[in-house]
Amino acid sequence: MTEQEINAGNEIIAHWEGLNWFEFKGDIATIRSWNDKEGMTVYGNDFKDEYYTIPYHQDWRWLMCVVERIQKIGVTVRIENLTCTIIQIGDSSKPQYHNRVHYTGQPYVEMVWRAVVDFIKWHKENGI
Numbered sequence: 001m002t003e004q005e006i007n008a009g010n011e012i013i014a015h016w017e018g019l020n021w022f023e024f025k026g027d028i029a030t031i032r033s034w035n036d037k038e039g040m041t042v043y044g045n046d047f048k049d050e051y052y053t054i055p056y057h058q059d060w061r062w063l064m065c066v067v068e069r070i071q072k073i074g075v076t077v078r079i080e081n082l083t084c085t086i087i088q089i090g091d092s093s094k095p096q097y098h099n100r101v102h103y104t105g106q107p108y109v110e111m112v113w114r115a116v117v118d119f120i121k122w123h124k125e126n127g128i
Contacts (some may be wrong), residue, residue, distance in 0.1 A: 011053070076089070
């Protein structure tokens with residue numbers, strides 16, 4: 001995975017989680033961070049001159065919070081037998097979703113991350 005793919009995927013997840021990129025350029029330093037809706041810093045903010053990506057792609061603690069949120073909206077997430085399957089089944093008036101991402105030698109967390117990013121993209125495209 002390239003750094004650009006990582007940043008793009010993590011940004012998709014962060015926005016879905018309700019976070020926004022904040023940048024304040026002061027006279028002495030620039031503060032950059034991911035903030036929640038109340039403006040509280042969730043990740044970043046140490047005056048470095050760089051973009052921060054929340055480590056959803058490599059940290060189970062960050063990623064599993066997102067998986068739990070997906071499950072809370074009634075979507076099935078299964079992580080088993082070297083695959084991550086995400087399924088949304090509802091009545092016929094709602095779009096259906098089924099995606100399976102297989103482990104291909106990358107870090108296991110990356111497989112789940114790819115499935116989550118794919119689902120969030122689909123979820124957003126379908127206005128759900």
